Amino acid sequence: MENFADRLLSAIVKADRSPVCVGLDPDFARLPEALKSAAPVAAIERFCLGVIEAVAGIVPAVKPQVAYFERYGALGVSAYEKVVAAARKAGLIVIGDVKRNDIGSTAQQYAEGHLGRDDSADAITVNGYLGADGINPFIDVAARTGRGLFVLVRTSNPSAALVQDFADAKGKRFYQHLAEHLAGIGGRSGLVGRNGYSCVGAVVGATYPQEAFLLRDLMPQQIFLVPGYGVQGASAADCAAAFKRDGTGAIVNASRSVLYAFSQQRYAGRPWQAAVAEEAKAFAADMKQALQ
Amino acid sequence: MENFADRLLSAIVKADRSPVCVGLDPDFARLPEALKSAAPVAAIERFCLGVIEAVAGIVPAVKPQVAYFERYGALGVSAYEKVVAAARKAGLIVIGDVKRNDIGSTAQQYAEGHLGRDDSADAITVNGYLGADGINPFIDVAARTGRGLFVLVRTSNPSAALVQDFADAKGKRFYQHLAEHLAGIGGRSGLVGRNGYSCVGAVVGATYPQEAFLLRDLMPQQIFLVPGYGVQGASAADCAAAFKRDGTGAIVNASRSVLYAFSQQRYAGRPWQAAVAEEAKAFAADMKQALQ
Numbered sequence: 001m002e003n004f005a006d007r008l009l010s011a012i013v014k015a016d017r018s019p020v021c022v023g024l025d026p027d028f029a030r031l032p033e034a035l036k037s038a039a040p041v042a043a044i045e046r047f048c049l050g051v052i053e054a055v056a057g058i059v060p061a062v063k064p065q066v067a068y069f070e071r072y073g074a075l076g077v078s079a080y081e082k083v084v085a086a087a088r089k090a091g092l093i094v095i096g097d098v099k100r101n102d103i104g105s106t107a108q109q110y111a112e113g114h115l116g117r118d119d120s121a122d123a124i125t126v127n128g129y130l131g132a133d134g135i136n137p138f139i140d141v142a143a144r145t146g147r148g149l150f151v152l153v154r155t156s157n158p159s160a161a162l163v164q165d166f167a168d169a170k171g172k173r174f175y176q177h178l179a180e181h182l183a184g185i186g187g188r189s190g191l192v193g194r195n196g197y198s199c200v201g202a203v204v205g206a207t208y209p210q211e212a213f214l215l216r217d218l219m220p221q222q223i224f225l226v227p228g229y230g231v232q233g234a235s236a237a238d239c240a241a242a243f244k245r246d247g248t249g250a251i252v253n254a255s256r257s258v259l260y261a262f263s264q265q266r267y268a269g270r271p272w273q274a275a276v277a278e279e280a281k282a283f284a285a286d287m288k289q290a291l292q
Numbered sequence: 293m294e295n296f297a298d299r300l301l302s303a304i305v306k307a308d309r310s311p312v313c314v315g316l317d318p319d320f321a322r323l324p325e326a327l328k329s330a331a332p333v334a335a336i337e338r339f340c341l342g343v344i345e346a347v348a349g350i351v352p353a354v355k356p357q358v359a360y361f362e363r364y365g366a367l368g369v370s371a372y373e374k375v376v377a378a379a380r381k382a383g384l385i386v387i388g389d390v391k392r393n394d395i396g397s398t399a400q401q402y403a404e405g406h407l408g409r410d411d412s413a414d415a416i417t418v419n420g421y422l423g424a425d426g427i428n429p430f431i432d433v434a435a436r437t438g439r440g441l442f443v444l445v446r447t448s449n450p451s452a453a454l455v456q457d458f459a460d461a462k463g464k465r466f467y468q469h470l471a472e473h474l475a476g477i478g479g480r481s482g483l484v485g486r487n488g489y490s491c492v493g494a495v496v497g498a499t500y501p502q503e504a505f506l507l508r509d510l511m512p513q514q515i516f517l518v519p520g521y522g523v524q525g526a527s528a529a530d531c532a533a534a535f536k537r538d539g540t541g542a543i544v545n546a547s548r549s550v551l552y553a554f555s556q557q558r559y560a561g562r563p564w565q566a567a568v569a570e571e572a573k574a575f576a577a578d579m580k581q582a583l584q
């Protein structure tokens with residue numbers, strides 16, 4: 001069974017070496033008018049299936065955000081499962097953005113539900129605030145099923161710094177402390193693939209490139225999942241700080257800028273899926289160029 | 293519309309002043325044999341409905357742990373919704389243990405799904421690692437719908453200290469820093485009810501009573517949800533540290549010790565629901581006595 005990190009890196013090479021990911025955050029209010037005649041859950045599902053069709057072959061991965069589905073309860077979660085299945089069938093690596101977290105036996109349940117089923121996503125995001133015994137159950141299931149996880153280290157939202165920048169006497173910040181903790185947990189034998197990366201990655205917001213440089217050193221074996229490109233304000237050059245010099249080590253996510261491309265003036269009159277595909281191509285090209 | 297903190301305090305008074313909560317963490321492998329002939333999802337749902345029936349009138353609140361349902365995907369989430377509905381119908385305050393977390397627009401989606409629907413739980417748990425703009429969307433929806441939230445501050449698991457005890461130059465620890473942040477966010481006007489408590493509470497593990505004393509001072513307006521009683525190792529006296537001198541300010545949760553009481557030798561031969569009710573009574577009496 002192939003290590004998740006190796007699978008992801010192969011998928012990136014196959015997608016013309018574009019280390020990018022499209023986030024599926026389907027907001028009913030922003031969908032193409034043609035889809036809005038359906039009930040919200042049916043509409044967001046159809047929209048995601050359309051986006052998957054548009055971006056498969058252009059990008060290596062998608063990241064469905066489960067919150068947009070959970071908003072509609074169990075019915076929405078059922079749509080999430082269909083979207084995950086469709087994306088995997090289309091050959092995309094699927095990163096379920098679920099940010100689950102709990103301890104011991106409870107984390108084990110989440111891990112089985114989100115990484116342990118045949119139809120689970122290829123990887124999920126995990127919140128690491130509970131430390132090793134909140135993360136290890138996810139790792140155990142991921143290792144067993146050839147899947148992966150990305151643990152939140154540094155987030156890109158405005159108030160994150162107020163919490164995560166808390167510093168010790170030597171100036172080390174909390175998120176750096178968490179990064180060291182994670183590097184230890186995620187570097188264990190059996191978790192690292194043939195490319196030198198672990199199936200345990202990290203979420204590293206791209207708002208501050210100098211932080212990404214530092215975290216890159218602290219976590220040499222972690223693939224970084226980098227949110228923040230586009231609407232959230234990070235440029236491709238900002239995101240490039242999360243990569244190693246050889247251009248590997250990270251995957252950059254864009255959600256709204258690609259998903260809702262069709263509502264931009266320059267795509268007026270074109271089918272919405274064409275606009276999404278076009279914007280995904282531009283995103284992939286932009287990231288690729290920034291890494292050269 | 294009544295403030296959630298006031299509703300919870302009234303429910304505690306009504307339940308013979310027992311500030312306790314039974315956690316619904318249904319593990320198929322541990323269910324009564326009679327229930328195991330059904331498929332797992334049907335069995336865990338039936339078990340939870342039986343526990344609700346057994347503890348209603350004895351304890352003021354239950355805390356379903358969504359991970360045990362999500363393990364089974366959308367079908368499990370549907371069972372979770374039925375359990376929440378049954379508990380509310382039985383007059384119990386329902387705290388959905390979901391530990392959701394994300395930023396801005398995404399947190400908004402979670403908040404609508406878990407606090408904004410007519411059939412949502414009365415309160416949920418939230419992971420606060422993303423800071424104010426990861427917490428505020430939950431507060432906004434809770435304030436609108438008369439619901440509440442409990443933000444993770446200190447967890448009781450063994451490795452929590454390795455992460456959360458990270459200290460600054462003055463010896464202040466990260467979880468204390470987070471507690472101060474939360475006290476500020478949760479004390480805003482409009483959130484505090486007639487009893488002086490906010491609809492924004494905190495999860496404070498009970499493993500170390502001296503920590504609870506300190507956090508009690510840092511967060512005077514937060515009701516503490518205290519896990520750790522029973523199987524996790526905390527005694528009623530340990531948990532008492534989370535309360536104010538007047539005996540208010542916290543609610544203590546026990547899960548496995550109550551749920552699986554029927555498998556204890558002393559309950560041999562008795563119906564499983566009677567064992568659960570008996571153990572819930574003992575738990576409530578134990579906590580009440582520790583507060584006198």
